[in-house]
Amino acid sequence: MAYHFLFAAPYGAEAGTEFLHRLLPLLDMFFMISGFFITTRYGGELRDVADYRGFLRRRIARLYPLHVIVTLFFVAVALLAMIAGADNYPWRQELEAMPLHLLAIHALGTTDHLALNFVSWSVSAEIFCYAAFPLIIVAMRWKGLPGLGLLTLGWIAALEMASQWGVFPSGHWTTADTMGAYRAFADFCIGACIAGVVARRALDIRSHLPGLALLAGALAAMIWQLPTYLVLALLAFSLSATALAETARPNSTAALRFAMPVTRVSFGIYLWHPVMEFLFLTVIWTRWLEPAGIVDFYVFWLLPMAATLAVAMLSDRYLEKRFGALIAGPRPRPACEARLASA
Numbered sequence: 001m002a003y004h005f006l007f008a009a010p011y012g013a014e015a016g017t018e019f020l021h022r023l024l025p026l027l028d029m030f031f032m033i034s035g036f037f038i039t040t041r042y043g044g045e046l047r048d049v050a051d052y053r054g055f056l057r058r059r060i061a062r063l064y065p066l067h068v069i070v071t072l073f074f075v076a077v078a079l080l081a082m083i084a085g086a087d088n089y090p091w092r093q094e095l096e097a098m099p100l101h102l103l104a105i106h107a108l109g110t111t112d113h114l115a116l117n118f119v120s121w122s123v124s125a126e127i128f129c130y131a132a133f134p135l136i137i138v139a140m141r142w143k144g145l146p147g148l149g150l151l152t153l154g155w156i157a158a159l160e161m162a163s164q165w166g167v168f169p170s171g172h173w174t175t176a177d178t179m180g181a182y183r184a185f186a187d188f189c190i191g192a193c194i195a196g197v198v199a200r201r202a203l204d205i206r207s208h209l210p211g212l213a214l215l216a217g218a219l220a221a222m223i224w225q226l227p228t229y230l231v232l233a234l235l236a237f238s239l240s241a242t243a244l245a246e247t248a249r250p251n252s253t254a255a256l257r258f259a260m261p262v263t264r265v266s267f268g269i270y271l272w273h274p275v276m277e278f279l280f281l282t283v284i285w286t287r288w289l290e291p292a293g294i295v296d297f298y299v300f301w302l303l304p305m306a307a308t309l310a311v312a313m314l315s316d317r318y319l320e321k322r323f324g325a326l327i328a329g330p331r332p333r334p335a336c337e338a339r340l341a342s343a
Helices: 002-009 013-021 024-042 049-082 090-098 098-102 118-129 133-143 145-162 179-201 207-224 230-247 250-263 265-292 302-328 335-340
Strands: none
Touching: 002 013, 002 265, 002 302, 013 118, 013 133, 024 118, 024 133, 024 179, 049 090, 049 098, 049 133, 049 265, 049 302, 118 133, 118 179, 118 207, 118 265, 133 145, 133 179, 145 179, 179 230, 207 230, 230 250, 250 265, 250 302, 265 302
């Protein structure tokens, strides 16, 4: 959010965006965490097509409603720009990308630019990871953790070959966005490997200090622009150590519970902040406040940040769950409850 908001800053933006740009591999950590949780939660449950269909439906129900809501907001903006004859807004490109966004396939290489809800390439990438999750299930049931490792290495090797052939517009798979689905699945597979490591408990880590130290090392490697593979390795080791510590001592992070109202809506913060950026920075700041010079940018930008948090929490409570329930349908009853009902 801060990275994107800084592009509207009248001073200090170049240094700030250049610094924050170095931290973009944290997006890879998001997909690793997702791969870890999905494999831990569903790795032993998907046994046939019906299980997979229910899994995919529930996961899409979690991501798709907010993605569509935000996408339609920017479709409305593009339509207004077209009607007004605006030549400083790429409304034609935006509207041409609408079907790809609504189908959530805009991170599969179907477009060569980010448009409309530009951060939602990661939503498209995450849905692709869910769709490809059976590959992880097959590898896991074939050879366990070694099978997951072979799948991960094979996928990364294929991405390296594609990078050498110039397939990715950004130059390398580790920086892909319009083709970010393939990058995301590599991270997702790493997360699945972490789930396998934690399940085996090969190391008895009970303190969070190793995980925090490794995370600090990963951040330092990003800031110093060390090789990306080193950054990814440090992130994976950090998550592994953290997961081992938390599963050994589940109450060890209880002190962080107070932050849950905000941290649990991080997905909403991620998707809503471009809307706030448009309303508060592109419109209010650029058109009125900056020319008037009545407030400093770094004071004003606290307002769209606070608005993003508030809207994300309201959206989670009143929009996402209700629309998601329509897609997900009735939740399956636990087996014990079903047996009790039949008895």
